Amino acid sequence: MNASFLIATKKLCRNIALGASILGVTATASFAQAPNYPTQNIKMVIGFAAGGPTDVIGRILAQHMSASLGQTVVVENRTGANSLIATKEVAKAKPDGYTVLFASLSHNVNRLLLNEKADYDPLKDFAPISLAANLPLVLVTSYDSPFKTLQELVAKAKSTPDNVSYGSAGNGGSAHLAAAMMATQSGTKMLHVPFRGNAPALTEVMAGRVSFMFYPSIGIANHVNDKRIRVLAVGSAKPMEDFPGVPTMDSSGFPGFEQTAPWVGMLAPANTPKPIVDKLNVAMVQALNLPEVQKRLKELGAIPVGDTPEQFREFLVKDQARWAKVIEASGITAE
Incomplete structure (x- = not known):
């Protein structure tokens, strides 16, 4: 067997082993983030004014999620452009679980109306956490x-x-x-x-x-x-x-x-480690299942959901298709 071929093969094996080792360390580090997470306040960005439906439900969940996560979930209202400002801010945030978006159907609609000008993709740029509620x-x-x-x-x-x-x-x-x-x-x-x-x-x-x-x-x-x-x-x-x-x-x-009927739900920036997404999902679903939260949401006319990240992603895909048809039939434009 050619000597140079043997040397190249050994070098390739060493590189593969090194790559596997690095991947293993990365994966371990990613999964290790969940047990220690969170170690600081979590910012929940809402793109609508305080007192509106999205804000009210977001604050109810923030209060109860704070209790279960052991860190305060702080609501920050970033109003304007039908939540476009807030959405873009979270899309570009560090994917570490400390910035999340409490969104509504504008999450899909802004992209449908503005296309590339929206400067975000509602599916590719976000990690869905859970659908919170529907509001007839x-x-x-x-x-x-x-x-x-x-x-x-x-x-x-x-x-x-x-x-x-x-x-x-x-x-x-x-x-x-x-x-x-x-x-x-x-x-x-x-x-x-x-x-x-x-x-x-x-x-x-x-x-x-x-x-x-x-x-x-x-x-x-x-x-x-x-x-x-x-x-x-x-x-x-x-x-x-x-x-x-x-x-x-x-x-x-x-x-x-x-x-x-509009919906409200929580999303994190894309590439947020799955263990963190899952931990946020558990905290949110637990909050939605609390009797006092169920009672409060019913009083407000909201229908609680609380699904998995995977189910929420499937919902977003169908929601996007539904609103595309409505926008086309109504002739609505971004202006």
Whole structure:
């Protein structure tokens, strides 16, 4: 056998052994991070204003996850551009488990609307942790609004185009998509007024300066009881017991609105070690299964989920396809 060939073979074997050793050390280091993790505060970035649905649920989970993880989960609101600012910040964060994103459906929608300009990929740039909850939408207007039924609102929109306005948490958000879908189905033209979060948008609706909006059912019952808003229709498959006598969008002539229910969930930057992702998932699912959390979320109109990272990833893939169809049918653009 050629001597040079034998020397090359020995060198190759040494390199393979060295590579395997390095990989083994890397894997061991990765798995070793989980038992000691976390050793410092965890930052939960939320792309919407304090007091809105995503923020409220995120803070409930942050409180209970802090207790189980032994370190404080600190909520940081990074508002603007329908959570695009927050999403990009977390996508570029160090994948060490100390920065996570509490996201909504805008996670997929921003990318669909902006394409490469979004500067992130909702699947490739993130490690899903768990889907937290779904929040059926309800169509609300001011309690003193001239619109007492959905039919009256649609009739006004048909008779005076652009005189009926609707609020949202930002371009491409759940409220925007739902209202645009309703406008398409009813053949009307209405004015979209985006805000930096659902909470400020709802404030303007309650004041009567914006005609209506689609809002996650979270906390709405309290405003109804205080006679600050009126619910004209619910976007769930069946009537909601919190709003007796209020029809569904489907029964009002607008089918398919139960699919517009926004979701909220937690993601980490891509390449976050799986043991850390799994530890965050366990803490989050445990929090969602606590009786007091279940009770609180039900009071807010949210439907708790709490799935695995793999299930959440599968959900995100299907969610992306669903909203791509809605955006195409409604003709929504990034502007």
